[in-house]
Amino acid sequence: MDSESNSMVVMVLVLIGGFTVLFYMLKWSWKCWCGFRVYVLSNFWQVNLKAYGQWAVVTGATSGIGKAYAYELARRGLDIVLVSRSIDKLHAVAKEIEDKHGRQTHIIQTDFTEGHHIYPAIAEALRDLEIGILVNNVGMNYSETLVHFLDIPNPEQRTTHVINCNILSVTQMTTLILPRMVEREKGLIINMSSEAGAQPQPMLSLYSATKIFVTYFSRALNSEYKSRGITVQCVAPFMVSTNMTQHLPPSLLLKSASEFACEALNTVGYSSYTSGCVAHALQHIALSVFFPGWLRLSSYFVKQTEKFALSMQKKVDEMKERSACKQD
Ligand SMILES: NC(=O)c1ccc[n+]([C@@H]2O[C@H](COP(=O)([O-])OP(=O)(O)OC[C@H]3O[C@@H](n4cnc5c(N)ncnc54)[C@H](OP(=O)(O)O)[C@@H]3O)[C@@H](O)[C@H]2O)c1
Incomplete structure (x- = not known):
């Protein structure tokens, strides 16, 4: 490849990269604006x-x-x-x-x-x-x-x-x-x-x-x-x-x-x-x-969920015990 076609390739790559960055910046700015409207502005102006x-x-x-x-x-x-x-x-x-x-x-x-x-x-x-x-x-x-x-x-x-x-x-x-x-x-x-x-x-x-x-x-x-x-x-x-x-x-x-x-x-x-x-x-x-979805549906995640369920149950049992003690 001569140097002219090399620089063409570089230019195309830079353009693709630039557009990708711009696309994601616009996408995330739009999402942030929507979030701001729904969860912040809504506290000041309501229907x-x-x-x-x-x-x-x-x-x-x-x-x-x-x-x-x-x-x-x-x-x-x-x-x-x-x-x-x-x-x-x-x-x-x-x-x-x-x-x-x-x-x-x-x-x-x-x-x-x-x-x-x-x-x-x-x-x-x-x-x-x-x-x-x-x-x-x-x-x-x-x-x-x-x-x-x-x-x-x-x-x-x-x-x-x-x-x-x-x-x-x-x-x-x-x-x-x-x-x-x-x-x-x-x-x-x-x-x-x-x-x-x-x-x-x-x-x-x-x-x-x-x-x-x-x-x-x-x-x-x-x-x-x-x-x-x-x-x-x-x-x-x-x-x-x-x-x-x-x-x-x-x-x-x-x-x-x-x-x-x-x-x-x-x-x-x-x-x-x-x-x-x-x-x-x-x-x-x-x-x-x-x-992400694939991780949540994996057997590994189910095992972790089982452990989490056990620890939550313990916490709840402790809370119940404490409130029973308070009532006595
Ligand atoms: N709490 C959370 O973290 C959470 C998270 C996501 C979504 N949600 C959803 O939010 C909604 C409310 O949940 P919650 O946590 O507020 O529930 P909750 O504290 O258990 O209250 C449920 C209410 O529904 C009534 N109820 C229950 N079963 C009923 C039945 N078979 N027929 C008629 N009334 C019945 C209860 O009335 P009685 O006391 O007279 O039975 C109570 O007033 C649910 O759709 C739930 O799926 C909750």
Whole structure:
């Protein structure tokens, strides 16, 4: 090769390199800007949630994330329909919301594990209400800790319950409420997925699969109905301190339910798929970089997950022991 063709090759390589660097710089700048909008700007300018309609319906509203959403929505001026299993807790939360925020409440007692037959009664209870917001929050896991599929306690019944609670509730509540939102050309549906649905998670196999259902359903529904005035937002949190996580103490990475609900509601209108808060968004990025899909599905990773499950169980047992000692 003569020196002229050599310099041509070098020039082409420099151009390719330059464009690649520019492409990645633009890509990452765009991602940083989007993250900044969703998790920082959203704390200063929020959508007026009252504009969607008078009532917000929250499933699984008597503890954890659902209760925190119910409180936060009431604080932002909506009347709340609380849907959960335990009547005493429903009355207690409804009273707290009425006393603290001066909003109206309705309660609906139901058990979402029971399947199709519960929905006509829910439809009847919601018939005359102008529902602006539906929060499909209810969800359950099948074990206190991470377990292999065959170690799920009472598997025939438990797996059906998980599917009814995590999947059927989302589709049926949407079927009940979306038509009137479409008529009014206004409405917000928030569906609670999980970081566990972002990738297949060994030792959380069924839970993880139910959550990817929620994610796909929400994202597809959002694009079908956004031109008709409906927003469907999918929220995929990491760990939040609730019953489901054995009330592990909140920290920089593990959010309290009230902080989480407040930050996540701020992101409405900014993103249709969100981790809910900046701490969880950063953990999502870290996890996908350091633990890519192929690694998470490897036998090595499953072994590590087993060890992690054991150490988590120990921590939880210690916490339970400590709180039992305090009560004595
Ligand atoms: N906590 C986390 O770290 C985390 C992370 C990612 C995603 N999520 C998702 O966030 C959602 C809420 O989780 P959470 O941690 O707040 O749960 P939680 O603390 O266990 O609260 C669950 C709520 O749902 C109600 N509920 C449970 N089973 C029910 C049933 N069969 N029928 C009717 N109501 C039922 C409970 O009411 P009763 O008390 O009356 O039974 C309670 O109000 C779930 O979809 C979960 O998958 C949670």
